[in-house]
Amino acid sequence: MCQRTYHRRSIFCILPPYVLSKISQNGTPQQRTKALTTMATDNTLRALRLAQVPLRAPSVLTRGVPVEGQKQRTIYTAYHTAELPGDLIRKEGAPPCGDVAADEAYDALGATHDFYWDIYDRNSIDDEGMHMKATVHFDKDYNNAFWDGQAMVFGDGDGDIFNRFTLSLDVIGHELTHGVVGDEAQLQYFHQSGAVNESVSDIFGSLVKQYLLKQTADKADWLIGAGLLTARIKGVALRSMKAPGTAFDDPLLGKDPQPAHMKNFVRTFEDNGGVHINSGIPNHAFYLAATSLGGHAWEKAGRIWYETLRDKQVRPNCGFQRFAKITLRNATRLYGSNSVEMKAVREAWNQVGIKAS
Amino acid sequence: MRIQFKTEGGLVYLPGLNRPVIIDLADLPLPEAEELQELLTLTRFFELPPRAGKFSAKAADHRQYKITIENAAGDSHTVFLTDVVDDPNLRRLLDFLKKKAAPTAKKK
Numbered sequence: 001m002c003q004r005t006y007h008r009r010s011i012f013c014i015l016p017p018y019v020l021s022k023i024s025q026n027g028t029p030q031q032r033t034k035a036l037t038t039m040a041t042d043n044t045l046r047a048l049r050l051a052q053v054p055l056r057a058p059s060v061l062t063r064g065v066p067v068e069g070q071k072q073r074t075i076y077t078a079y080h081t082a083e084l085p086g087d088l089i090r091k092e093g094a095p096p097c098g099d100v101a102a103d104e105a106y107d108a109l110g111a112t113h114d115f116y117w118d119i120y121d122r123n124s125i126d127d128e129g130m131h132m133k134a135t136v137h138f139d140k141d142y143n144n145a146f147w148d149g150q151a152m153v154f155g156d157g158d159g160d161i162f163n164r165f166t167l168s169l170d171v172i173g174h175e176l177t178h179g180v181v182g183d184e185a186q187l188q189y190f191h192q193s194g195a196v197n198e199s200v201s202d203i204f205g206s207l208v209k210q211y212l213l214k215q216t217a218d219k220a221d222w223l224i225g226a227g228l229l230t231a232r233i234k235g236v237a238l239r240s241m242k243a244p245g246t247a248f249d250d251p252l253l254g255k256d257p258q259p260a261h262m263k264n265f266v267r268t269f270e271d272n273g274g275v276h277i278n279s280g281i282p283n284h285a286f287y288l289a290a291t292s293l294g295g296h297a298w299e300k301a302g303r304i305w306y307e308t309l310r311d312k313q314v315r316p317n318c319g320f321q322r323f324a325k326i327t328l329r330n331a332t333r334l335y336g337s338n339s340v341e342m343k344a345v346r347e348a349w350n351q352v353g354i355k356a357s
Numbered sequence: 358m359r360i361q362f363k364t365e366g367g368l369v370y371l372p373g374l375n376r377p378v379i380i381d382l383a384d385l386p387l388p389e390a391e392e393l394q395e396l397l398t399l400t401r402f403f404e405l406p407p408r409a410g411k412f413s414a415k416a417a418d419h420r421q422y423k424i425t426i427e428n429a430a431g432d433s434h435t436v437f438l439t440d441v442v443d444d445p446n447l448r449r450l451l452d453f454l455k456k457k458a459a460p461t462a463k464k465k
Contacts, residue, residue, distance in 0.1 A: 082440055082448065128418030139440065140452075141459070144367045150416035155400070171368065178417040189417060196415065226371070232462040238369040252462050276370040290370050 008344050014231030039346040054212045059318070069117045071132040072124075073109045075102045078138045078153075085151060086135045101166045105154060108135060108172035108208075115173070115208045116180070119298050120306050121340040125179035133325045136166060145171055161233055161252070164199035168225045171238075177201040192319035194275035199282035200309055206241060217290040225246065241287040244280030260284045262320075262353030281352050282320060289348035293341060304331045324349040324356035358382040360393075361425040362454045368418040377423075396453060399446040402426060403434045406456035409447060410439035422451060 063126055073091060076204065078086035078216030090097045092108050097103060109132045116122035124130040133151035138288045142155025145165035152175040178201050183236045195307055202224050224247075225238035235248025237257070240264040242257035243326060259265060265281065268274045286305060290297035307330040314326055327345050335341035349356040358456075363377040366411040399429050410421070410465045 074410075082442070136370040142440075144418070144420055144440075146368065146420070147416060148419065149413035153440075158459075161460065166369075175418065176369075178396055201417070210428045230462070250373070250462075252373050252460060254374075257370060257372055266423075270365070270375060271370040273368065274370075306423070 003295050003347065004040045008145065010257075033186045044121065048350075059302065068129065069123055070129065071104055072115045072129065072134045074131065075106050075109075075137045076094055076133070077102060078135050080137050080156075084135055084138075084153065085133060087137075090175055099136070099283075101154065101156065101164050104164075104166035105134045105136050105152070106171050108166065109152075109176070111212050112171060112173045112176045112208045115204075115211045115298070119211065119302070122180070122289065125128060125176060126183045128287045130179075134172075135168060147182075149182070152176065155319030157228070157230075159230065161230060163228055163230055165228065167227050169212065170202075170205040170209045170223075171225050171228070172205070174201040176248055177204040180204070181309065185318070186316045187318060188315070188316045188330050189275060191273035191275075192278065193317050194272050194317055195278040196320065196323050198279035199286070200305065201287050202241060202279060202283050203305055205303070207302050210296070211298055214296075216295055217301075218294065220286055220297065239276075239280070239283070241280075241283040244284050258283075260352065281354070283325065283347045285324070285352045286347075288351050289345045292344040300335075301345070304334060304341065304345060307334065320354055324354045328356045358429060359427045361423075361427075362453070362458045363423040364420060364455075365423060366418070366420045371377070372462055376406065380454070380457055393453060395396075396446060396450040399452065400444065400450050402429075403452075404434045404445075405434070407435065407440070408437045409444075410437070411441040411443070412439055416441070422454070424450075424454065 007254065025198060027227065046273075055071035073090075074088065075090040075097075077089045078084065089099055089102045107155050113132065116124070124132060125301075132223060135151060135153045136156075137154050138153045141158035143157055143162045145152065145154045147153075152172065156160075157163045178197070181197050181200055185197075188191045189197060205224060206220065206222060210217075211221075222242035223237035223240055226236060228238060229235045229248060233248065233253060234250040235253065237247045239256070239258060240247045244260040245256050247256040247258070249255045257266065257277050259278065260280055266274045266277045271277055283319065284312075286301060290301035291305075293300045304327055308327045311326050311330060313329075318326075328342065328349070331339070331342040331345045346356055358381070359379040362380060364374065380393075382393060386395065402424075408462045418452070420440055422438045423435060424438065425433060427433045438447065438451055442451055
């Protein structure tokens with residue numbers, strides 16, 4: 001053991017500490033000196049190792065073993081090309097990489113994961129700890145963010161109409177929720193079922209932001225994508241759940257087309273049959289229910305909508321009326337048939353022109 | 358030859374940006390007209406299937422681009438593309454049309 005002339009750390013040697021201890025007591029003077037030196041170095045290294053444990057990455061033994069509720073995020077950059085997923089730029093546990101969009105996406109994925117885990121006990125997108133992936137810097141001057149069925153993709157905006165899309169936590173929450181919707185309800189992405197899909201994504205996108213800011217329903221802005229439009233555009237956000245149809249009114253973009261009531265329902269083949277237009281109606285119903293109940297919107301209204309999304313009665317072609325009925329049934333199941341919560345949900349749907357009962 | 362280019366879908370519906378843009382080959386500067394003509398030949402546009410990009414049934418908020426081309430003989434062909442296109446020539450054609458159709462809020 002340790003026969004070489006240069007110093008070897010005893011922790012790399014076969015000889016265990018108790019043998020060194022015996023040598024230090026019973027060996028020749030030369031053997032005792034060497035044994036004591038090795039033991040001193042060994043003890044120092046062991047102490048350092050213990051002190052550094054919290055700063056180290058997971059050990060070889062625990063790395064890769066899934067732990068329930070543990071985040072697994074990977075961020076890629078497309079370097080302004082349309083190649084997906086692009087090159088890895090930051091993965092779980094790594095410090096900020098200095099790329100603003102990548103670090104924003106990483107943090108927002110974490111905030112969304114935490115929201116679903118803390119509030120609804122949901123373990124990532126599929127409730128089975130799905131790895132969360134996002135690509136930033138997609139394409140050149142790309143004015144959009146989307147869910148590609150497996151991962152999120154973010155453009156940087158053109159700086160003229162749109163700022164970078166990772167600026168908006170609720171938009172990132174919205175995109176991830178599309179993954180949750182796909183996992184739970186497979187709502188078809190056109191006409192009313194598509195608008196329900198869009199609405200659920202807006203609702204939980206907004207709740208992710210409200211949860212991070214610890215806002216009560218009356219303090220929340222209920223905007224989707226606040227700050228995404230540049231100063232050149234007359235508008236505050238992409239959509240308003242509080243006042244659908246008022247988010248923007250600009251010579252270039254036109255006027256926010258969202259209705260807040262069924263009497264203004266838009267029949268169109270544009271936008272996959274108006275999925276981002278008519279979602280204003282169920283969005284507003286949620287806003288009315290949440291503000292009527294007060295407090296944190298994720299606790300009661302959010303719980304009712306979440307349980308509805310997971311309800312097997314929500315079919316892929318689920319329209320507004322059916323979705324509303326199922327929210328009412330879940331409000332009754334969770335809080336009672338004559339509860340304040342059930343009445344608030346019923347009244348909210350009534351106010352947007354949908355008879356839920 | 359007339360090309361109608363329309364952007365559909367995306368995270369938000371913007372009525373002002375949802376109108377089709379018409380590009381007439383005869384109105385383009387010669388280098389651009391030649392480039393476009395070359396891209397249409399390379400992609401064999403009139404032989405493309407109606408959907409030529411990657412589409413996922415689980416995708417949401419994605420964009421698609423509707424390209425309709427009418428040639429001098431009056432033949433017309435329409436192709437839908439997404440943002441994720443593998444064929445490099447089709448990618449170049451999409452980039453060319455997106456650039457020509459790009460709106461701007463900047464004051465001229």
